Structures are given as structure tokens and as C-alpha cells.
Amino acid sequence: MRPVRSRLFWILLPLLSIVPIQAETGYDAWLRYPPVTEGVLIDAYGRLPATIVKLDNSPTLTSAQNEIVRGVRGMLGRTLRMESRPVQGGMILLGTFAAVKQALPGTALAADLITDGYWLKATVTGGRHVLLITAPNDRGVLYGAFALLRHIALHERIDQLDEKSNPYAPLRWVNQWDNLDGSIERGYAGRSIFFEDNHVLADLTRAADYARLLASIGINGCTINNVNANPRVLTPEFLPQLARIAAAFRPWGVELSISVDLGSPKTIGGLNTFDPLDPLVAAWWKQRVEEIYRIIPDFGGFVLKADSEGRVGPSTYGRTHADAANVLAAALKPHGGIVVYRGFVYNHHLDWRNLKNDRARAAYDNFHDLDGKFAANAAVQIKYGPIDFQVREPVSPLFGGLKHTNETIELQITQEYTGQQRHLCYLVPMWKQVLDFDLRVNGGDTPVKQIVAGKTFHRPLGGFVGVANVGRDLTWLGYDLAMANLYGFGRLAWNPNLAARQITEEWTRMTFNDDPRVIGTIVHLEMESWKVYEGYTGPLGLGTLTDILHGHYGPNIESAERNGWGQWIRADHKGIGMDRTLATGTGYIGQYPPEVARQYESLETCPDHLLLFMHHVPYTHVLHSGKTVIQYVYDSHYDAAEEAQQFPRWWQALQGRVDEQRYRAVLDKLDYQAGHAIVWRDAVSTWFLRESGIADAKGRAGHFPGRVEAESMRLDGYTVEDVTPSEDASRGKAAGCNTAPKNCTASYTYRGKSGWHDIDVQYFDANTGVARFELFVGKQLVQSWAADAGLPSNIPNGDTSTRKRIAGIELQPGDEIRIIGEPNGGDNASLDYIEIKEPAP
């Protein structure tokens, strides 16, 4: 029996996954294919031909055919006939140009399509309807299939289709920063879908389903391991395991690539050098690459991070980055593979005392002189800004600095510095600004998107790389709303001219539903979110004012200062900002082409949102908006935090309009974000108040009406502790319960007005255990909760500061409000404050 069943199940697998799931887990993302229920549409789509013909048997064409069958079945409740040669009646015809030409000799094909582009064409020939999905190559046909399904999912007409679409750039990749042990660097959605315990997982269902998601948005490559690469990935034992992942990707036209360590010839190759100019080293790489292509014929290539953040690099032997890239490129070239060389190279032991030092200069300084030295099958991968994925940075000047070198732009889908998928921060609007930014190279029309696509300088290679870091969480990124970033990245990589709003609407309709109120609310939330996140975390180009030394998550303003990492904001009691001018500063601005440099160099023309990135100014400096810098800091933090309070309210209007499971999951996140936005607001405004000594003109900073500090409550068991940095706790202090296993109590006698109130309890949720809290009013237990959020720190600070809102409780003078904290496993049930307010209207 066993063998029979196994074989049977094997062939069934793709189709079994059609069975509808019981609840919306987010796993299907934008490929849910829910039934079309409007009669008009059912009629219209009912005229779709009943047969789907694919003209050859490649895995990619098979995926295309299966996907259309699956989508049509889900959306229209019909099972298309699958045929492998043209039929007499109507048909959907899938095939490359070559195959279509052979099968239907008379067909005029679209000559203007390039690799991966597709053509959807509805025709009537000899009385039969033919819906042609064709392309120069297999992958293009697959993209055409997804495009057809997207039209149906968006309820668009398909009866008159004549759609040609070319990708904007040849290279559209994601990088995953997965470690071979199963952890993920900067991953916020569980462990790796590829690795565990230094092996590739036995079950690669998730890997295949990920490739399907990527294919649906036109992504054609995935680098599966951390750029801080484990040399083991190149060992003979590991290669067959990589081949299994490549096999899971192949049906979806996603090429596998890997990050490698330049030291590999020495660490695992048995050579005594990894000098890229040493012939033995070159031979070693050549032999390794040949072995890879023997078992992975469609292998994509290597990603290399060298001489950066502790990685070894060509500098060991006095060689250049081009030397390092080219030794790999030479090995890959005969097989069609490429090298992507990361431009993220800088000295992280920079002397902060030297006001001329500037990390932002590093990429340009390191690579500009090497322009033209890189092989034709190598590209330099440049982060969008000169620092590191901050909430706001200027565009990297290196994009304009390499005219004879292939480039890719590196965008970050995983929200490392932008809320780590606990905060909603939709990055497509930011990416659009970056991609549309005109560097005015040689005074021309040279937006970043055209440069990286190779259009500006006529490069053979180039494109878009997104750092994705999906994990085993069923939602892929850990947050349903964060998936808009993955979708948006893919859509922009295909066509950066798409409007952000259009992308967002597409995604919302496919991910949720067609209800205008749902679409309106979610699109609004997404489109507002970056501006709001920036508003409470990093104003005026300072970057995300987070703890740059640890979690990159909560506020810690001075972590940027006085160390070698070079993310300095150069703040003192008089002023703030990095002077990067040519005139008096680091000269960074001089890396830009003249028109752009002129704009940034002058305080008159430098835009407010990048002011403190480019200039050091006094707190009293007046912005173009008419506000002083210091008042802008206060205002933006209070305004943005206030807007974040509205996010869960807007979402609540969707109850019953989106499925319950995702409704609850998203509401929990938005509630959390609203609370954490206040932590940010208070930390940043407190720090600026202290540093500048200038009061908030609106009297908010440092004044907290209704707030009762834990340290001023009656404490039983709790002890008062300093929090570091001090701005991460209200008045710098918390009350910790170090008496485990005994509980602690903090009490307060209410003396305010009678009536309905909300009580916010601000506490610290350390990731070492699960503390519990109970809040009583008098003898009445009003709320109990667990501190189990899994935040990225084990101590009370801005990462762990969390709000519990207890809404709508009647308070009367004399009421005792009492919080019992139950410490657990190192989480000391620390309290910051309670805040008692009349309910928001």
C-alpha cells in the first residue's frame, strides 16, 4: 500500500492545496482567489475559454497552467481542461513565442517584448476564442498567467485583452538573511523556511510557496542566506541540499543564488590564501562554481559582502573590491551566473572626535574609483541611502557615481529600522521617492530607477533587490499589513512608474476584499504610515533615533553618538545635525552631481526633511515651514503619536468587514503601535527638552497630565530603579519587582473627578519570561494580562516599554487603584507609570 499511496500523494500535492482553508491565516497573501460572487462578473468571466493549452512541458509552464486552473477554480468555480496541444474550440494558450509560432503558424507575435515580458491577447480566430499568453521565454509566460489572474481578482475586464508588459530591469531579486542554523538576521517572523541546525529543511513546502508568491509579482531570483555568509554553504556536503531548494524554486522561475564568504578558499578550500588574484584561488572558485552548475543548471550567482562589519575582504591582500568581485565573476561567466557585490562597505571604528569623518561618504569613497573595473557580469548593490535603511535618508550619491559599472539598488522589505513589523510602516511611498529622485548626472534626466535599471548608462545588468526575511510565521512577515511591502517591492521592481496608491489598492483588494470601506481604510492606513512613523521616530533627516547598538527598535537617541559606528547626530545643548557641507563639513555633499550638491549645500534650498542629515544648526534655526527646529521636533512627535492613536480606531470600523482572524491580529498590532508611539514621543521630546533646555511652546514636552509615576505610588515589594537611557522611562525611573516568586503591588489613591476614565498602564515587557499583571479598582479586578509580546530586549527600556489600555472605567475620588505584578523568569513586571484620562471622544 505505502508505495501506491506515496506516489498518489505526490502527484496530488499541488491540487490538494486548492481545498479552502477554514480561516484566513494570511498565508495565501494576495493569492487567495476568493469566489467572484457578482452576477455581472460571473457572466463576463463565464466566457473565458474552457480549455487551457500549454505548448511545452517545462516546470515553469506547468506552474503557469496549474496556477490558472487553481485561480479560475477558486474565483470562478470551474475546472479548466488542461491540454498539451491546440484544440478545435476556444482555449487559453500558454507558450513561448517559438512554441506559438510552431503551433499556430499564422500568429503575429509582439516583437517588442524582452526577456520575462509577456503578452496577453484575446482574439477570435475562425469563430473560436483564443486567449493567448505568450512571451519570449517560459518565465514571461508564467508572469502573464499571474497577470491574467490579477485582472480577474481585481474584477477587471479580460474580454478585450491586449496587454504587453516588459520588466523595467533584468534583475529583480530578494535577499533573505537566513542563517544556516535556522535563525534569521533581522527577521521578525519566526525561523527560516530554508534552514535548521545547519541543514536544509526536509519539508520545503514553504520554500516553494514563497517562490510562488515571488513569481506572482515578477521576482526572478532569491538569495537564500545571510550576506554575513557561513562558508559551509559552499561545501560539497551542502550543495545537494541547495539543489533541493533550487528544485522548489524552479517551477516558479525563481533562480537560486547564495551569499558567499570571500575567505572560503582558505576556510573550507584547504588553500592557505583567499587572495582573489592568486591563480589557485581563481581555480578553486571555478571548480566550486562548476560543481554548483552541474547540479543547479539555472543557478543565479553569488552575493558578496566583503571588508565590511567584520567580514574578510580583498583588503587583506591589498586588492580592490573589483578584484574580489571579478574572481567570482570569471568563474560564473561561462555558466551565465552573476556576482552582486555589496556596496555597504564602511569603517565601523571611525573616530567620532574627528568632525571630518563621515560614514555616509564610505560607499562612494570605496567604489567610485573602481568604476569600470568590475566585470560585465558583476553588479554593485547599493543601499538606497548612504547610511543603513533609516526611516529617512538622502539617496546614495554612489548611484550617480558609477557610470561604467552595473548597479542594483538594495531596499529593505523587512522593517529593521522602521518598526520591525510591529509598527505599520508602508515603505512604497518612500521607495517611490528614492526611485524617482533625479540625481541630475551631467545635468540630465537621471532618476535613480533609470540608473539602477541600466537604462541611463546603457549597462547590460541592473535592477532591484529587496531584503525580505520572511519566516515560518503563517503571515510570512509576521504582520498581515506588512505584506504590502513585499507586494509593493515586486510591483515596483517590475514597473517603478506605478503609483503607490494603485499598488496599495491592488494589494488591498486581493489581500482583503472589495468593500470600498475596507479598501479606503486600509489604503489610507498604509499610505499614512511611513510619514507617521517618521514623525515619531526620526525628524528632519536625523534617521531613526533608535538603539543602533542593539535591537534597532525602540528609542535611544545617544546610542548614535560617541562611538565608531558613525551614525552620529552631533547634538549638544546648542544645536544638532551632521555638517556634511563642502564648505565647513565632511564634504559628503560633494559626492552628488553639482545641481543636487548645490541644493543640499545651502540652508536656503536644503529641504527640511533632510536638514539635519546635511547641516548642523542651532535648535532655534527656523525651517522653511516657519517653525524652529526644536518646536518642529516637539510638534512632529506629538502630532504623529496622536495620529498613531487613530490607527486602531480606523481599523475598528472594519469589524465584520474583514475576516475575524486577521481583524483581531491587526487590531492587536495597531493597539500596540499606538502605545509604543507614545514611548517614542516621550523619549525623543524629553531628550530634546533636556539637551536644548528650550521648552515646548505648546507646553506638552515634560508635562504629562494624569500621569502617576510608579515611583510615586505606594509600593509593596516593588523597588525604584533607573532606566537606561533615562528618556526611555517617564522621569527616568521604573519600579521593578525583584522579589520573585513573590508578587509586588503598586497602589494609588485617585483624587480626580468622578466619571468615566481610561487607565493606561505603562510597563516593561522583557523577553526573558512572562510576567503577569492585574489591575484592581478597590476590590474589583478590572483587568489581568500577560507580558508576553516577545520584544527585543531583556531589560526595562524603550524596546520593552508597552502600554495596556484599560478603557472605560468609572473612577471616584478615594478609589484605590492597585496593580499587582507577578514576576516570571527574569521579567520583573516592571512598571513605568499609569495615566488616567477622560476617554477620547
Added chain:
Amino acid sequence: MRPVRSRLFWILLPLLSIVPIQAETGYDAWLRYPPVTEGVLIDAYGRLPATIVKLDNSPTLTSAQNEIVRGVRGMLGRTLRMESRPVQGGMILLGTFAAVKQALPGTALAADLITDGYWLKATVTGGRHVLLITAPNDRGVLYGAFALLRHIALHERIDQLDEKSNPYAPLRWVNQWDNLDGSIERGYAGRSIFFEDNHVLADLTRAADYARLLASIGINGCTINNVNANPRVLTPEFLPQLARIAAAFRPWGVELSISVDLGSPKTIGGLNTFDPLDPLVAAWWKQRVEEIYRIIPDFGGFVLKADSEGRVGPSTYGRTHADAANVLAAALKPHGGIVVYRGFVYNHHLDWRNLKNDRARAAYDNFHDLDGKFAANAAVQIKYGPIDFQVREPVSPLFGGLKHTNETIELQITQEYTGQQRHLCYLVPMWKQVLDFDLRVNGGDTPVKQIVAGKTFHRPLGGFVGVANVGRDLTWLGYDLAMANLYGFGRLAWNPNLAARQITEEWTRMTFNDDPRVIGTIVHLEMESWKVYEGYTGPLGLGTLTDILHGHYGPNIESAERNGWGQWIRADHKGIGMDRTLATGTGYIGQYPPEVARQYESLETCPDHLLLFMHHVPYTHVLHSGKTVIQYVYDSHYDAAEEAQQFPRWWQALQGRVDEQRYRAVLDKLDYQAGHAIVWRDAVSTWFLRESGIADAKGRAGHFPGRVEAESMRLDGYTVEDVTPSEDASRGKAAGCNTAPKNCTASYTYRGKSGWHDIDVQYFDANTGVARFELFVGKQLVQSWAADAGLPSNIPNGDTSTRKRIAGIELQPGDEIRIIGEPNGGDNASLDYIEIKEPAP
């Protein structure tokens, strides 16, 4: 640490359950308390007093207070202050008349309330708003609390409340038929929430939550074990376990009662007799009851099934049912307990050859002569009809036959003969007909509801008993839509004058939501469902034409005939029906009061829907409707089965309007029901066609366009087998795969028209294993599925016959349709037929 945490958790439990669940499982039934989101309502309910005062500490009043806090918190997002004495400001005041009189001496109380009745009164006294919830007893206050929450959940005004409500009858119970081993007789929702392995469960959370549901609809008693009682329930070892269940019920005002075995004095008491007139037996019962009341002071009493279906009874000693009831009644009387004596007594070895024999006579014949002999604290519990919970029966004549005896009416919430919660069959419309039926006792206005409530004959005791049989399934009854029966039973027991539609709307709004389309669709489905179920299962008063000897589920017409059970339909090739007339039949009709008897006796006046219950007529007999009996049978089965096909379609319009989890679960059930309705239609019409030899005037019966019998397909491995009864399979035959572990194949070459088609695969899903099927068209795998429905039989028959619809597949002449069956664990992947149709419009 342990003790501290344990204590803490103990007090938290009730409040922790407030935490919203992640998906709608159905567990909260109609007590979901979702947030009120409309601004107008939020404002209106915002004027609710902020404090809730309960005037004493009884468990029931504590439940009332907690429930209002929970409901207000869920719906209005506010936490009421809980106080135990009146406050100065506004308040919701919970207390009995006595307590209110003491606390607020001036208050005028409603003198016209009886036990369990409640008064909701909104007043303004001295400038403060007081919302009074008061009642003669604690339980009434609890019912008032639920009434208030129901008003809010239904978005009704509460600012002018002045609502007095009394229960229609004192006894409002449910019977659970749970066995001590954890199984449930006629339970369709998993194992017992009370018992497992002859013990009471350690965790009684479910029992307490069930009591809460019951309390919310005014049910004041629950008999927890099968009427076919295990004597063990009365043993000294078991009583403390019963006390734990009573403790779980007590906060909700639900009195515990148990079913007992009359033989207990002998089987567990060590006596050599159970003669109810033996003083030792009486003393034994007295001592047992005293022990019960010692640990369960609010014990409700005993339910007794005796001399029926194999149970021992008073006949062993030549004693009467009254003797048996009274010995228990005497023991219970000093403690306020009651005996409910089941009237379901009949001879199940009746000679079917004697045309004068009639099981329907049994209850009246057994009990009528005992009228006036039962103790004042005993009641006779009478099933609504004279047979046994059939889809249609006349009202039991015994209701009118006992004028000096307390009565209860037994209704069945668990759908034993009405689809077992796999079919939607909402019974409130049937119950309404029964309760409103006027027996015209002594020519007066004597509807059943008034008689059983004790109103007609001025009895001290009486009421409504529903056989509920909820189980461990999270939906309680195994089907979200079936919960309307439990809700409706409770509401009718409180007030049988409520309209069915009103009850259904209430339930729908609270269980699902406020969307008019949701309400309209669900109310329509529920209200149609009994008529539809009757239409395809049991026309003209024949009762449910099911297998009465086994599962009581699928069709098996002749199982009723030629055996001692007496559910005969007396069919031959000329005619059908039981002649129960006085003139020529069993004389059953004579048990009714004269006016009713006259109506039933005459073919002229006997209503069509009871015709074959009362009369034997030729198939050609013309009904009042103008149709012949035989044509009516065909028409009703085809029409009702057709309407059942619409049920899933109507439901599909609610996608996105109800939560996904329940949407899917209900759709699966309705799809299954639509298929099984056709099994019923075909079995009944085939049987009638064969028996009568009279063709369907509309040419349907026996003709199955598009149907391809498994036995006429090309079979590889499958063997043709007879199905019993033959009407349960198309043409009486199936193809079974007895070659396990090898698969079998059935193939057919399609010769019909080209175009879109639906393919129905009719197969038998035995409960012994999980067979699997795959359907191919040509080489294309179109669908695969598992036969895992858990239906109540292990062989191919009308219980297991199941439809898999494969919708929307293009077929062309010459196509090979191939089904592969994979047998498993005794489920032989049996096939009945495939049916190929153009899609329904």
C-alpha cells in the same frame, strides 16, 4: 510561588474569559457581546450608569453582576464599578424584592411578578439614574440581567425601560442523554461535557458555560444523564461527583436533576426487590434522597423511564406507573424535589400482523386511567407526538387526557429524526404548531401550551422539557445553525406566544451580526428548513422514512414495517397509511376530544399533512390539494430536494458578511445536505414507484438524465454489489473496492455535448476508515477528496451515500472520466454513480 499563582488564577478565571477569541468558533453562541460601533448607539448606551450594585452575595446574583460587567465591557468597552451597597450616583441595581425594599425603602415594587419573573425599570430618583433589575427571587434577577444585555445586543432602547416578564411555566428543563462512560445517546456533537469513563470530568468549565447559555434563555433545570439510566449514578461514590456538577450549575440558577433506574434498590441498594409499594424500597429511596440533599441542597429531582424499551418498571410487581412515580415523589417531597415520569411507554414487541394494534395508542392507554393518581410533586412527561420525535406527528392525545395530573411536554432539540445536525432543520415552527394546537378539551380553548403549563387544569406543576444533548464540539450541537433550536426552545419555554420569526431574528442578530442581508438570509434558511426537510423525508404524516432500526438517519422505508416497533406505514402495492379511525382502524383517533377526533376521522376534514398517519388510502387517493397521494410524494420530494440545492447558494451570498470560520463550516454542511436531499428524494420516489407501479406524471422518478451507474462503467478492481435497502443506491447497486491495499478504477467515456458541466460523484462514506477518491478527465486530475465525514454506518446505504460535486469542468465527446478509489480500513471506496449535468444557471 505555586500556591500564590494558583490562587491568583483561580480568582481571575471568570474575567480572563473576557479576552476576545481569535476566531468565531461558535462557542459563545448568542452571547458574543461584540462591540457596538454605531455612534448613535454608543451615545445612547453611554448614558448607562457607571456603577453596578448587587444587594447580596448569592452565587446567582454574583453571576448576574459579572455577566452585566462582561456584556457591557464587550459591547460598550466600559468596565462598570462593582459595588455591594447603593451609591450616591447613578447605578444599575440588582436585587430581590426583599433586598431592594430594605436598601431603598420607598421603592414601589411590581406585585404581579411570580417566581423567576423579572422587572427592568429605568428611573430617575433625586437626579440620579437608577436602572433597577429586580425579581421575587435571585434567579429572576439573573434573568433580568440577561434580558438587559439582550436589549443592548439587539440595539434596542434601554433608557425608558419598564419591562415586567414572567415565565409561562414553572418547569423549564433540558434533558441530556449522556452516559456515564462519556458517550451520548443521540448526541451528534462529540462526547459528554459531564462524564468520561464512569466518572464526572475533572474540568467542568464546559458544564458551567452550558449552564450560562441555559440561564440566558430562562432554562432552570438540567437532567444530566441518559433516561436509560445507569444505576451507578445513585451510588455513594458517585454523589460527590454529582455535587461538583451542581456547583458548576448553581451560579446560573440551573438545578441539577438526574435520571434514575427504578431497579436501583435491588441492583445497587442490596434489597431483593424494587417493588415501589414495599416499605423497604420506599425507605431506601428516602435515605438516598436525603443523602443527595445533604450535599446538593438545591437538587431538582428525578427523571424516570420505566417499563419502556427494555427498562424495568412497576409492571414487574403488578404496580402502576403512578405507584412507581409516587415512591420517588414521597422521598423528594420534603426537600422540594420533583419526579418527572416519562410517558414514553409502549410495547416494542407488538404483533404487526394485527391491524388493530397501534403503538400510537400506548401513551394514552398506559396513563389515562392513572389520571389523578400521581403525587402533586410528580409530572408525566409527554413527547409532543404519539410516536417518537418524527418530522411530523399529530399532537399526543395524552395532553388532553390528564386533567388531574401534572404534565410536561418533551421536545427534542437534538435532531434525532430530523437530520442529526448535518441537515438544517429548524424546529421552532413545528414546536409552535404543536404548542398552539387546540385540543378542544371539553370544547374549550385548550392549546397544548396552556395545558402543559398547568394553566388549563390549574395544576401546580408543569412545563417544557427539551432533549438537548450538547457535546464537547466547540459549537455545542455540532452545527452553528442548529443552535437556533436550543435558543428557540428556551425562548418558547419562557413565552410560547413569541413568534417564530421574532425568535429567529433575535438569535441571528446575536449569533451573527446586524447586516440586513445576513439576517434576511439566515432567517429565511431557518424558517424554510423544516418544511423542506419534511418534504424530502416524510410526506403526508408518514413520519421520517428513515432506518428506524439503526441510525435514524438515512432513508430506509421498509425498516418501519413488519416488526414489533410499531412505526408501521402499512404500505402495499395498492395503498399506504395506518388506519387509525374509530370506524375501521385502531381507534387511536378516539383518544382525542370529540371535536379533534371528528376532524381526523373523516377523510374530508383530515388535513393532508397528517393523512397517512390517520388513514390508509390508495395511492390514487386525491388530496385536498387536488393531487393524488402518489403524485404528491413525487412532487414533494423533487421540490424539496430542489429547494435544498438552493440552501448553499443562498448562504454563499454571505461570504465576507459573516466570519470566515463559520461561513466555511456552515457552507460545508449545506453542501452536504443538498447532496443528501437527493439521496432521500431518489430513495423515497424509487420505493414508491416500485411499490405502487404508478409512474410520476412529470416523468422524473426512476429517470436520471446524465446519470452513469458505477456498475455500467469500465471497472478495474471494483466489483458490483447489491445495496440494502435497494432504494438507497441508484438501481440498487454499488461498486466496491475489496482489493485493499490496491486501488480500484471506474472509467467512462463521455459522449455528450461539448461544454461546461458539473460532475456529481455519488459514493458511500463508511465510518470504518478514510477512503480516498480522485477524479481524472483524461490525464488531468480534476479533484481529490477523502471520505471522512463520520456518518452513522459502516456499509453502503442511505446513511453513507454522499455527493461530491465537481463544478464547472469542460467536457468533450470522447473524454475519459476516471475515478480512482483508494480503500482504507474497511471503507471500500464504494461508488454509486456519476451524474453529468450542465451547470445550474
